[in-house]
Amino acid sequence: MTDFTAEDLFDVVDRIVADLLGRNGIDGPPVDAVALVQDAFGIPVTESDAEEEESGRFGPRARRGRRREIVLRPDQSNESRHAVCARACAKELLPTILAKLGVVPGTENKGAQTSLIGLVAPRLLLPTRWFERDARKAGYDLTELKTRYDTVGYELLAARMLDLDEPCVIAVVDNGAVVSRRGNREAATKKLTPAEETCIGLVETARESCVARKGGWTVRGWPVPTGPFNRIILRSVPDDL
Known part of the structure; x- marks a missing residue:
């Protein structure tokens, strides 16, 4: 080739x-x-x-x-x-x-x-030019983006954020177990940061999007309203951008 x-x-x-x-x-x-x-x-x-x-x-x-x-x-x-x-x-x-x-x-x-x-x-x-524009305008809010791109699942919306320029880590957590955790700037393991663990607890209690800041990271989490699991999607951004 x-x-x-x-x-x-x-x-x-x-x-x-x-x-x-x-x-x-x-x-x-x-x-x-x-x-x-x-x-x-x-x-x-x-x-x-x-x-x-x-x-x-x-x-x-x-x-x-x-x-x-x-x-x-x-x-x-x-x-x-x-x-x-x-x-x-x-x-x-x-x-x-x-x-x-x-x-x-x-x-x-x-x-x-x-x-x-x-x-x-x-x-x-999720065409790149549209999604990049809309994600920034929405402040990378998964719920708002899902409303605009309603033919796409939450997981794919979150995964496409990894293709954008802003450094972030996307984690998918089912019933407290990490299904996937990926970063777009460096390799990410399945080990959650304290900020991510705190955010999961907040989302589980509120059953709505929450934000947690700890240890140099800002994490936003969203509960996924459909599916057989208690699924939460996290987007983590380093504070030193």
Whole structure:
């Protein structure tokens, strides 16, 4: 594969996503990926009939759709439906992206293809220029951003903050256990700081967004209102910025 930098890749992806959205009349959030995959690529989206679903080991299993058909389950969340369709859009964009990077489409391995889809889909639902502007305007408030980007889950919104310039650490905590903890300036372990632990306690008590400051860090936490776990998302910023 041709050598290119991460910045080259991000720039190409952002430009191709912007072009796709512009050609389809999408000039602001939220991005309706369910409509986009049908309008831009002609891929039909249907919903499986609950009565026709086969019972699987882990619950209902949707029927297999035709080639180039997306079949959504009745129990899928709105965010999950858009995420599935965004990944389908991303897959359709791969040949154009690879060609712009000087890579012959089809020569990439499956792992590279999967990674690239995983990079493109979030940038389609949360275009970099829009999200960077809106995140700063909202003071990186996850609740406010969720209102504006309502086709995107809380976790993806928080994860995209790691792609922005301001240094931060994003942690996802379920029932007190750290599921993930990542930083955009240096490697982060799953060990929480005292400020993060304090913030979790405040959020658990108030069941609303809270802020804690301790040990050189300012942490804001949000309770995620959906899902089977008592999930809290934390965004930590060093005070010495």
